[in-house]
Amino acid sequence: MTKASSKNIPAADHEIDIVDGADVVDAADKRKGIQSVEVSGVIIAALCDFKFPVPLKDLADAVGMPAAKVHRYLASLVRIGLAWQDDMTGLYGLGPMALRMGYRRLNAMMWSCAPGVCCAIWRLICDHRGIWRSGVNAARC
Structure with missing residues (x-):
């Protein structure tokens, strides 16, 4: 530490x-x-x-x-x-805002790499968390 x-x-x-x-x-x-x-x-x-x-x-x-x-x-x-x-x-x-900030940073980093690979990774993460089915991020892939 x-x-x-x-x-x-x-x-x-x-x-x-x-x-x-x-x-x-x-x-x-x-x-x-x-x-x-x-x-x-x-x-x-x-x-x-x-x-x-x-x-x-x-x-x-x-x-x-x-x-x-x-x-x-x-x-x-x-x-x-x-x-x-x-x-x-x-x-x-x-706290939750720190988590939100980290999540946004990871999201930005993922989308700056190869979009096809990132989309597949994103779907795995979102499916695991139950987010993908909400349609919130479906438009990105």
């Missing part, structure tokens, strides 16, 4: 790493951003690294932030569906 640290959180005067090996952003990058969105990204990336729902303490340890701060971010992430909290256990995981 990627251990995030304070260097993963944007600061105006020093180099930061984006989680999971993406491009390095340095101080020369003068584009303005929203720090809370970037901090949320660090938390979401950590949720991606866990294979199962995780306690708040473990998530806070993984991102190197106080649990109270992570909890505040998670409250918003749960509200918009990027994170999810189990009502019975209190554990956190990726």
Whole structure:
């Protein structure tokens, strides 16, 4: 699992790493951003690294932030569906919006390859999930 640290959180005067090996952003990058969105990204990336729902303490340890701060971010992430909290256990995981985003990205990647092969793969996936019969994606193949 990627251990995030304070260097993963944007600061105006020093180099930061984006989680999971993406491009390095340095101080020369003068584009303005929203720090809370970037901090949320660090938390979401950590949720991606866990294979199962995780306690708040473990998530806070993984991102190197106080649990109270992570909890505040998670409250918003749960509200918009990027994170999810189990009502019975209190554990956190990726939410339905994160799944939707991943699904859309996979869909875009599949259609950028050979359409005939992708169509066959798409039908297998959709048949398995019961989606194909709905006719929603039938027009693509």
